[in-house]
Amino acid sequence: MNRSFVARNPSVLIFLALLALFTLGVTILSEGFGVGMISTSFVKTLGKTLCLCLVAVAMDLIWGYAGILSLGHFAFFGLGGYMIGMWLMYERTRLIVVDALAQGSMPPTPQEVVDGIGNQIFGVVGSSEFPAVWAFADSLTLQLALVVLVPGLLALVFGWLAFRSRVTGVYLSILTQAMTLALALYLFQNDSGLRGNNGLSGLQNLPGVTASQDVVSMWFFWGSALALGLGYLLAAWVVSGKFGSVIRGIRDNEARVRFLGYSVEAYKLALFTLTACIAGIAGALYYPQAGIINPAEIAPIASIYLAVWVAIGGRGRLYGAVIGAAVVSLLSSWFTGGQAPDIPLGFYTVKWVDWWLVLLGLSFVGVTLFAPQGIGGLVDLISDRLRPDRHGADLGPDQGSLREKEARK
């Protein structure tokens, strides 16, 4: 096993090359830096899609590789968004308030500035005091650190509690869903300190930057592409080494790995926390492009959609997650955006805005039943990959998935 990392994982190189090509193409066609064939709003959609791909990679790590169906990763994604959103909102409001106060007869005191910002931000929830969670909102460095630390810490505490009591399988899924619901409900309150269901808004405006949205959207697009590239590389590296083998071992048979002397809980916890951090970073890049974040984004349904993307793309392979997230989220915005043509049936016209979710739900059932490999499974047809000889054991990530002899034609 002396071959290099890239040689062992040719898909990484192909993926990175395709990503670079895609980024270059979009840059050339964009309004900000190129010929202007792609509108700024579509650049934003593409940038957001890249972030969704990144969180899907994190989901694939935890579900496809470690077999933990977490229904809480979109909560970590949202938390990352909230953390960066706090700084963006604070700083932009500060600049506006300082400008407004500078018109006065005398320079403002620091207290006057803080009061002014508080009034601006918390006026909608009938308050002007800064809650304790905003303590670091004035510092970009600290908030950037919190983007990683807050989701990471939550995942660490929750994971530690869940894994040490050996909650596994569907119980763990339901527990993570409950955690997500609790977080969303908490943030919905006006006195949670994060503006209740108003959420944080105006995030698309970078404080102190005068460049137009055409340019700023490209910055974020590059940032998202870079993050996705690095995240993919990290994920590929994590699963390719010894750590990855143990993780896959846990997925296939947790008890055996434990009897071999590995600390299963520590491995799971490390991976759970790492993926939560990646999700946080993805969220921090996503929401400045979306412009607004509110607790509805964190609702359990979002995390389930994340699982849907990964399942449709094909779990257990990183590029599958990326394909699934990109295809489903772009298709979804195409259908729900009203661009898809209606189908007249004579007695009834199928409007895709209404029927897209039905189609998605049913196709999801179809994928689960008939194509557990997902879209990524198509790659196997091209690469003619040989299935590993498992001596008749399970093929899939779960106990009870298709056995080898059943899969044979």
Add this chain to the structure above:
Amino acid sequence: MCPLRSIADCIPMIRVIAATLALLLTSLSASAQDTNGAIQQVLQEHSVAILKSSRTTIGPAIDAVADSGLPQAQAVLQAWSDRNMWVRAADGLFFRATEAEGGYSLTDFDTGETVGVFGSDALDQIKPNSGIRALIGTALVQFQLKDPNPRRRQDALTSISRNPDPALLKPLRNSIEMETDPNLKAQKLRQERLLTIGYDEDPDARVQAMADMSGDLSVDVRAALNPLVATRRAVVKGAAQGEVPAGTNVARILTPGSDALPKVEAYDMLVAADLAPPRVTDAAIRTALEANIAEGRVGDVAVQQLGTDAARRAAYIALADAGTVPPFISEEAVQETLDGFTFYDAYADPSPQITDAANDALNAIRLKVGLNQAADLTLDALSLASIYFLAAIGLAITFGVMGVINMAHGEFIMMGAYTGYVVQQIIPNHTLSIIVAIPLAFAVTFAAGVAMERLVIRWLYNRPLETLLATFGISIALQQLAKNIFGTQARPLTAPAWLDGAMTLNDVVSISYIRIAIFFLALFFLAVFLFIMKRTRLGLETRAVTQNPRMAASMGINPGRVNMLTFGLGSGIAGVAGVAIGLFAKVTSEMGSDYIVQSFMTVVVGGVGNIWGTLAGAAMIGFLQKGIEWGNPSNTLAAQTYMIIFIIIFIQFRPRGIIALKGRAAGD
């Protein structure tokens, strides 16, 4: 006022004045009026006040009529209040007038005889304003309390309880004796106690009345007691307690800076009472400085340097020293001023005997109210628990017994509720429609459950995570389908009229009939579940198949068929639960997802595979949620948040739920 209006408007007023003058003349020769009846004489004695119709001077006139002891007094007051009393301009006599052809027909109050019909130009209407009518109403109460018609007596009591008045105490007491209706008598006695608390002149009687009523939960008792213990905050110069004026009924002495009286508030009181100069706030400093900027400097400080509070204060003090602005008041000065005063709360009632008794009575009531609130909370929690149980019982079969994660369970609840809604569109009778809807909802969701089991779930046994995802796909498809068919707005599912309203035990404890019905429905389904699982062939086969499908198959049981029926049963129960939940919640396409997490929590917390566990789980979650809501009122969101966190922690200590299966049944 007159010049501003047209002359025509003024004519009645002129006429009134003329009539008044005429009356004055006639009343001077009162002895000549012997021909007038007794009540007419009373009216004539007070005719000036009656014609003036002013709230401030009318009192004696009303009292004179009411206390005249004449049998016609009530009729006069009633006519007066109803604006049916008119005065004849010619002689100033008062009559009851009814509209008749060519003017008004006048009736003599004393004799009851019709005097004749007069044109409206020969008459003036007495128009009491609402204030006067209220006074007349009070006077009328004593007559109404003795009215032969019990309905009238009831109205009078209601009016007393709405507007208690010291003057009503005596007539009320007088009327108790002759009261024949036991219900009205009880009300009168009770009202008499309440008025005694508030208005009796004898303090001992008031204390006694308070003691009598101290166990009563009604709001009106507290409404009678609370004004007695209402306090007024006051301040007096001098630091010693003895400075409080003698005769003041002091509730407590306050220390500035305590929770009850923050320093700022205390100082503001002094300012409001002109006992201290106003504090110079930061905003005031800023205004003062802005007003005194001269050549870019103020108080010897450059304007550019005024960016801190300290610099601004220094500049202000400089201005104050120069005498341009009021002096700055430092924290020390504030403290010194506060030290020189005594702050206290005083009762409005000067007698400590009364206020102590009122406080004792209120404390006794508070304790009783607290106990009753606890009982009410228990009922609420029980009803919430039965809702959770009802929502989770279908899941207890599909998830608990069969081990199938059905994320579309909530959508089965929704389907049941929509079935109820559709049935109500066809059968307008609410009672009948509910009776039809329950079996129909069961049939619809049973069929949907069987179809889902046949088409999807049977291919995914042993792959729980994929079952979860596939059923979730079905769940979003069903939700969107419901949205496409029924629209996004909530649809009503109306309960039959006999389920409207609430069972009220007393003023604090009450529970609506729908919730009682749901409680019994939950009990019924518990019995159905136990019966099917323990007493029927299907239950036996289900238990056999879930324990060991291969062994069961070798015994001649068809596992496919049993699984199908069991899943259908669980789904059908969810549909019936949907009808019940739809009765008190709105039917929307998203109603199922509101319950799905809680339902799974109920099953997991209780212990999978055991119906008693589900019952315990529902009880725990219901009581917990109500308990948290009670500790943190008006915040259901927070209650749910804390409850979920509690459940996550609870699972740490009992990972297999409250009632864990043991031995072979526990599987792995």
